[in-house]
Amino acid sequence: MLRRKFYPAAIKYLQQAIQKWDRDEQDLAQVYNALGVSYKRDNKLDKAIQQFEKAVELQPGYVTAWNNLGDAYELQKDLKNALKAFEEVLLFDPNNKVARPRRDDLRQRVGMYKGVPVKTEKR
Numbered sequence: 001m002l003r004r005k006f007y008p009a010a011i012k013y014l015q016q017a018i019q020k021w022d023r024d025e026q027d028l029a030q031v032y033n034a035l036g037v038s039y040k041r042d043n044k045l046d047k048a049i050q051q052f053e054k055a056v057e058l059q060p061g062y063v064t065a066w067n068n069l070g071d072a073y074e075l076q077k078d079l080k081n082a083l084k085a086f087e088e089v090l091l092f093d094p095n096n097k098v099a100r101p102r103r104d105d106l107r108q109r110v111g112m113y114k115g116v117p118v119k120t121e122k123r
Contacts, residue, residue, distance in 0.1 A: 007042035014038060029059035033068060040072055048072045061092045067099055074102075079110050 014035040021028050036051030052069035056062055070085030083106040089099035 007038045010038040026059045029055040033065040045076050063089045063093050
């Protein structure tokens, strides 16, 4: 459904899967991540972030969810939290080819705004 851009349907079925889940919680993290991707692609970034946060809460080493969380924060222009998410990826996977250049870019961009208020929320 995600490949065909049926995001509302994907969201509905993923929410149902979460409600009925009776297996390992670490596997449930993948469902939350997929739900976050669906919300992100449907331009519902606040809801996407909530799902990615839940995914990394259930499975702290889930680098794909951390990358997705960083991407969603960056799309919201929340550069500090985006940077934190990509730094988390690199704690688990120091050679991650997605997170390293994004982290480096965000470090520069956040540094440019030192002293200027930047939108950020506590995690």
